Amino acid sequence: MKDSTLKEKCLSRKLIYKGKIITVNYDTVLLPNGKTSGREIVHHPGAVAVVPSTGNSILMVKQYRYALDRETLEIPAGKIDPEEKPEICALRELREETGYSGSLVFLGSFYSSPGFTDEVIHFYLADNLKWSPLKTDEDEFLRVTSVPWDQVMDLIKMGKIEDGKSVLGILLAKHKLAG
Amino acid sequence: MKDSTLKEKCLSRKLIYKGKIITVNYDTVLLPNGKTSGREIVHHPGAVAVVPSTGNSILMVKQYRYALDRETLEIPAGKIDPEEKPEICALRELREETGYSGSLVFLGSFYSSPGFTDEVIHFYLADNLKWSPLKTDEDEFLRVTSVPWDQVMDLIKMGKIEDGKSVLGILLAKHKLAG
Numbered sequence: 001m002k003d004s005t006l007k008e009k010c011l012s013r014k015l016i017y018k019g020k021i022i023t024v025n026y027d028t029v030l031l032p033n034g035k036t037s038g039r040e041i042v043h044h045p046g047a048v049a050v051v052p053s054t055g056n057s058i059l060m061v062k063q064y065r066y067a068l069d070r071e072t073l074e075i076p077a078g079k080i081d082p083e084e085k086p087e088i089c090a091l092r093e094l095r096e097e098t099g100y101s102g103s104l105v106f107l108g109s110f111y112s113s114p115g116f117t118d119e120v121i122h123f124y125l126a127d128n129l130k131w132s133p134l135k136t137d138e139d140e141f142l143r144v145t146s147v148p149w150d151q152v153m154d155l156i157k158m159g160k161i162e163d164g165k166s167v168l169g170i171l172l173a174k175h176k177l178a179g
Numbered sequence: 180m181k182d183s184t185l186k187e188k189c190l191s192r193k194l195i196y197k198g199k200i201i202t203v204n205y206d207t208v209l210l211p212n213g214k215t216s217g218r219e220i221v222h223h224p225g226a227v228a229v230v231p232s233t234g235n236s237i238l239m240v241k242q243y244r245y246a247l248d249r250e251t252l253e254i255p256a257g258k259i260d261p262e263e264k265p266e267i268c269a270l271r272e273l274r275e276e277t278g279y280s281g282s283l284v285f286l287g288s289f290y291s292s293p294g295f296t297d298e299v300i301h302f303y304l305a306d307n308l309k310w311s312p313l314k315t316d317e318d319e320f321l322r323v324t325s326v327p328w329d330q331v332m333d334l335i336k337m338g339k340i341e342d343g344k345s346v347l348g349i350l351l352a353k354h355k356l357a358g
Contacts, residue, residue: 067296167287
């Protein structure tokens with residue numbers, strides 16, 4: 001069986017919502033079995049996530065997440081601006097959210113939830129951290145906290161880090177640092 | 180500073196779209212600095228993801244992802260049905276997508292992208308696999324493939340596994356099996 005046999009063909013597209021960050025489409029598609037179905041797709045500009053390592057610790061941010069109605073402990077991250085390169089975005093978000101600049105090591109690019117969104121996140125490890133603050137988004141509120149590398153796996157197991165991209169970034173960085 | 184100072188309060192809600200899988204709301208919120216802002220939130224019923232291990236290999240599925248317009252290599256996963264418990268859903272998706280049942284080990288629950296969606300994914304390792312096929316969703320098309328554990332990190336590094344939840348599940352399972 002060839003790969004192409006799994007493909008779904010777009011028959012028509014309906015724009016549901018064009019927002020500030022996301023765009024939602026409802027597409028009618030032709031399935032491989034000849035039937036039609038609907039696909040609800042959330043388009044997203046893409047994001048970066050950074051694991052800032054001081055050597056002994058990871059710098060993380062506590063922020064309120066409206067979608068979850070609570071604070072989460074996450075690695076620095078943010079949406080890519082139009083035309084912005086992921087590396088530039090990663091350095092900007094790192095400085096805005098933690099006050100530090102650093103050297104980036106690329107860890108990979110992964111899709112958040114390809115069943116309904118095209119959001120891709122580019123992951124980086126940042127080391128050689130230097131204090132170099134950049135004015136933060138004035139409507140963004142967060143607190144920086146330092147998590148020792150030797151405690152982070154326990155925090156994940158205890159459910160204290162609920163954000164998937166943060167856990168993914170930390171595990172990728174841990175693997176990279178280990179060799 | 181107390182945690183509550185970061186909270187954003189909902190002032191009004193506008194329903195943008197109520198679909199088959201997702202619901203999209205636009206909420207106007209009161210920020211901690213007294214200003215108002217908008218929040219575009221995609222509500223999702225939640226999902227499960229399973230890392231089926233034969234001991235030497237992981238069973239994975241190739242499927243066409245309409246949001247990305249290509250096939251991806253992923254661990255078995257799927258949406259939770261109304262009232263369905265995550266463990267039941269995990270066993271159902273495993274049987275539907277691979278034909279196997281197994282014993283589940285819980286690996287954690289993580290949010291896919293809390294900046295814009297409340298989707299949570301419950302992760303499991305499945306071992307003691309036994310052939311026990313369940314009729315698949317008739318509009319779901321996929322192919323099962325076996326990936327040796329000792330090759331999976333190379334596939335991730337080469338960008339052959341682009342789905343974030345698959346990489347997260349595999350790294351969590353690897354960590355669990357190692358320790």
